[in-house]
Amino acid sequence: MSNDIRIKKGLDIKLKGEAEKTLEQAIISNYCTVRPEDFHGTIPKLIAKEGTQIKAGETLFYDKANEAIKFASPVSGKVMEVVRGPKRRIDAIKIEADKTQDYYDFGVFDVNTAKPEALKAHLLASGCWPFIKQRPYDVIAKPDKTPKAIFVSAYASAPLAADLDFALQGKTKELQTAILALGKLTEGQVHVSVGKQSKSPFEGLSGMTLHKVSGPHPSGNVGTQINKIDPVNKGEIVWTVNPQDLVIIGELLLTGKFNAERIVALAGSSVESPRYFKTRIGSEVSTMIYDKGIAKDAHVRVISGNVLTGKQVPPDGALDYYSNVISVIPEGDDYEFFGWNKPIFDKVSTSRALTFSWLNPGKKYDLNTNTNGEHRAFVVTGNYEEVFPLDIYPMQILKACMYKDLDEMEALGMYEVAPEDFALTEFICVSKQPHQRIIREGLDLMLKEIG
Amino acid sequence: MSLKSKLHNFKEKHRSKKWLPAFSAIHTFLFMPNETTHGGTHIKAADDLKRTMNIVIMAMIPCLIFGMFNAGYQHHLAFGEIQAVSQGFFSPEFWTMENFLVGFWKIIPLVIVSYGVGLGIEFIFAIIKGHEVEEGYLVTGMLVPLIVPVDTPLWMLAVAVVFGVVIGKEVFGGTGMNILNPALTIRAFLFFAYPTWMSGDKVWVHGAVERANEIASGANLDAVSGETILGSLAQGLQHDYSISEMFLGFIPGSVGETSAILILLGGLFLIFTKIGSWRIMLSSVLGAIAMGLIFNSVVDAGIITEGSKFYGLMSTVWWHHLIIGGFAFGTVFMATDPVTASQTNKGKWIYGFLVGFISIMIRVFNPAYPEGVMLAILLMNVFAPTIDHYVVRGNVKKRMKRLKVKTA
Numbered sequence: 024m025s026n027d028i029r030i031k032k033g034l035d036i037k038l039k040g041e042a043e044k045t046l047e048q049a050i051i052s053n054y055c056t057v058r059p060e061d062f063h064g065t066i067p068k069l070i071a072k073e074g075t076q077i078k079a080g081e082t083l084f085y086d087k088a089n090e091a092i093k094f095a096s097p098v099s100g101k102v103m104e105v106v107r108g109p110k111r112r113i114d115a116i117k118i119e120a121d122k123t124q125d126y127y128d129f130g131v132f133d134v135n136t137a138k139p140e141a142l143k144a145h146l147l148a149s150g151c152w153p154f155i156k157q158r159p160y161d162v163i164a165k166p167d168k169t170p171k172a173i174f175v176s177a178y179a180s181a182p183l184a185a186d187l188d189f190a191l192q193g194k195t196k197e198l199q200t201a202i203l204a205l206g207k208l209t210e211g212q213v214h215v216s217v218g219k220q221s222k223s224p225f226e227g228l229s230g231m232t233l234h235k236v237s238g239p240h241p242s243g244n245v246g247t248q249i250n251k252i253d254p255v256n257k258g259e260i261v262w263t264v265n266p267q268d269l270v271i272i273g274e275l276l277l278t279g280k281f282n283a284e285r286i287v288a289l290a291g292s293s294v295e296s297p298r299y300f301k302t303r304i305g306s307e308v309s310t311m312i313y314d315k316g317i318a319k320d321a322h323v324r325v326i327s328g329n330v331l332t333g334k335q336v337p338p339d340g341a342l343d344y345y346s347n348v349i350s351v352i353p354e355g356d357d358y359e360f361f362g363w364n365k366p367i368f369d370k371v372s373t374s375r376a377l378t379f380s381w382l383n384p385g386k387k388y389d390l391n392t393n394t395n396g397e398h399r400a401f402v403v404t405g406n407y408e409e410v411f412p413l414d415i416y417p418m419q420i421l422k423a424c425m426y427k428d429l430d431e432m433e434a435l436g437m438y439e440v441a442p443e444d445f446a447l448t449e450f451i452c453v454s455k456q457p458h459q460r461i462i463r464e465g466l467d468l469m470l471k472e473i474g
Numbered sequence: 475m476s477l478k479s480k481l482h483n484f485k486e487k488h489r490s491k492k493w494l495p496a497f498s499a500i501h502t503f504l505f506m507p508n509e510t511t512h513g514g515t516h517i518k519a520a521d522d523l524k525r526t527m528n529i530v531i532m533a534m535i536p537c538l539i540f541g542m543f544n545a546g547y548q549h550h551l552a553f554g555e556i557q558a559v560s561q562g563f564f565s566p567e568f569w570t571m572e573n574f575l576v577g578f579w580k581i582i583p584l585v586i587v588s589y590g591v592g593l594g595i596e597f598i599f600a601i602i603k604g605h606e607v608e609e610g611y612l613v614t615g616m617l618v619p620l621i622v623p624v625d626t627p628l629w630m631l632a633v634a635v636v637f638g639v640v641i642g643k644e645v646f647g648g649t650g651m652n653i654l655n656p657a658l659t660i661r662a663f664l665f666f667a668y669p670t671w672m673s674g675d676k677v678w679v680h681g682a683v684e685r686a687n688e689i690a691s692g693a694n695l696d697a698v699s700g701e702t703i704l705g706s707l708a709q710g711l712q713h714d715y716s717i718s719e720m721f722l723g724f725i726p727g728s729v730g731e732t733s734a735i736l737i738l739l740g741g742l743f744l745i746f747t748k749i750g751s752w753r754i755m756l757s758s759v760l761g762a763i764a765m766g767l768i769f770n771s772v773v774d775a776g777i778i779t780e781g782s783k784f785y786g787l788m789s790t791v792w793w794h795h796l797i798i799g800g801f802a803f804g805t806v807f808m809a810t811d812p813v814t815a816s817q818t819n820k821g822k823w824i825y826g827f828l829v830g831f832i833s834i835m836i837r838v839f840n841p842a843y844p845e846g847v848m849l850a851i852l853l854m855n856v857f858a859p860t861i862d863h864y865v866v867r868g869n870v871k872k873r874m875k876r877l878k879v880k881t882a
Contacts, residue, residue, distance in 0.1 A: 036517070038517075182517075254876065256873070256876055256877040256880055257877055258877075259880075324510075324516060326516055330515065330516045330517050331515045331516070331517070332515070333516065335512075335516070350516070352516065352517065354510060355508075355510055356508045356509075356510050357508050358478050358481075358482065358505035358506060358507065358508050359505060359506040360478070360504065360505055360506075361504065361505075361506075362505065362506025363502070363503075363506055363522060363524035363525050363528065364524070364525065364528045367520045370519070370520035371517075371519055371520065372519050372520040372521050373519060373521075373748070374521050374526075374747055374748040374749060375746060375747045375748055376521055376525050376526060376528075376529045376747045376748070376749055377525070377529070377747075378520045378521060378525075380520075390517040391517070392510040392511050392516050392517065393506070393508070393509065393510055393511075393518070394507075394509045394510060394511055394518050395506065395518050395519065395520050395521070395522055396506065396507075396518075396521070396522020396523065396524065396525070397502065397507055397509065397522065397523075397606055398606075399522075399523045399606075399608055399609070399649070399650070400608065400647075400648065400649055400650030400651060401650050402523060402526070402610070402649065402650045402812055402813055403523075403526060403749075403812050404751075404812040404815070404817040404818075405751060405753075405812070405817075405819060405822070406748070408819060414869070414872070415869070416818065416866055416869060418817060419817075419818075419862075419866055434870045434873070434874075435866070435869070435870065436869075436873060446514075446515055449514050449515045450515045450517065450518060450519055451519045451521070452518075452519075453521050453522060453523055453525075453526055454523060454650070455518065455522065457513065457514045458514070459513075459514045459515070460513055460514055
């Protein structure tokens, strides 16, 4: 069965430096860093103290609020350092990786005969659970609830995103196993969305509903697809999983190994030769960005994730737990003479206010990190709606989050959204408001007050 | 050392000073700031509020320049010094240096007072409240001189600007927070505080009031009058302006409101740049047409006859309403103010339609002051949040229904 989802509202931001479809083995990273902040809302309780020798897949820490949710080490090695911030908060756990990887054996798991409870326990014990996120609130799924459906977006529409058809090729077996497993965990269906034109490894798999997506970004956002396929109502829960994480889940079930290997795109206009790498979660980005990438002292920003939703990492930082792209773009901390009124040809804009990106829709841009203006109160109306395909009033819900009216937030559709759904409205915002942060804080408030 | 780095060092040196927003306002006027993104999206689109506001000002500049020529033209025409225009838009009688200079010396002081006082207040509030100077007043400051009669005393304008900016905007929290359009608040203040300078048959032509005072004090001179078309019609009088004069703008009126064709061009520019809302402009025109047609049919049906005091304006052909008075200017430049208009797309249709509809209604039923667009927009500004509320409720209801279908 195949269903079409056509998105009309949105914006494709075409940037220079798309990764070329060649795969290279990244230099093996000596260190692996896991940052608890990647798991939003989790308060880590450390198990692997400094100096402990652990295998790949063994638990580093668990969630204080829900001890069943365990977080696995992506590599085998010695826990070198636990970096702490204010109030002894754990900022990062650094592991010195072994030269030859040693995997903890969780045992082969037969999905077809297993009961859902046993499967759940297996995923929780093996550290695969954090790959499953839930809406509402865009946090790690609560294991005691059953979702009405599970969504996987295998279509990446964000700027400079890794091509999932390329990154997932040859992984059909793992994907199929993971899909069947997910199917056991929901009362409803597993919805997988692929690009309309693509040759996705998901095609032909069983145990899921395939959707073909077309249209501009954010058509590839899982939130957009949920809104079009089966929107979240009050009291309902859906789960989402990234396709690259399905591979890890699938491999765990098939072989018993937690293999945190991941294919990552190195992209962005600052990169000399953008391409794909095979690496591991938590690897240092320096193992990838310097070889035919950027100069040592380049004035750039390294982002773990895409340019709209990713996290800034220092050049000696590490790939985060969920991302499959490293973007490198120039910093824009310079002044521009009369930048606010001269005609602009080299930046993206949805208006035509002496901005000329509408003249040449196919052009690729080299955007930097300049904000192109200062933070202001909301003034302009109607422009967010042009790039926001969800059936939600974007400005109204943002304002509801700002004045913290829980009833209003709920009524306007807060259960359906995640910060990433507001990345495009944030990008085009004339008043340069931090939309994603506003939504994140709103979700956190709701989670705290309503739960 | 370049200007760029000098200003940068100055900013860094005085980072903690209270008056820094005042410096930043000028600094960011010269240079787009060196700010980079932190958290959230790492890239941003090119548009900011300065650019947006600048586009609106650009759209108004033709009206301003035309207003300068027209001020001089109306002056010289009323004093019998020149002939009326004869050759369409580019008539040589109109585009003369004499006309321009009369208008220039009358209108530039209005612009300077408007910006000087208004921006002064904005700077003071920015420093007190410790935020950057927001750009809202850039447009307001240009609108104000365009919507007042040419002879408005400067002190009155200054008082009105103080009132409009402080009470109309800053008490609500500044740019983006106000309920009423600040420029119209300023005009409404002038209108209610100094009605003799805002209506009647003298104020629209430079020098007419002065001449009337001279006559009153015994000078033996011809009286000069410059009644607006609406004023004549409201009194049941005929006017002798042709359609083309009305459309091109060779008529008395507030400084920038007379030339329908330049306002139309400005409106098209705003729509093309996606800065102005085409929904509001179009629906406002539709609303005005609807009301005009209703009045025309009332006259046609014989309910209102020539003896009635409403006859003059009710019998005005419906489409003439669009090109006389301030309707066009209000629709294009003031009803579309995104802060005070409806903010939802559906709401914009309703809001705009009612602006147009009520404009013409007030025009006809208020013979004391036959310009309805100002009051119509202010009224709809007040109702815009209510319209939005019901539009948004529609979306909320849909969500509730979805839930009910599920649980039923």
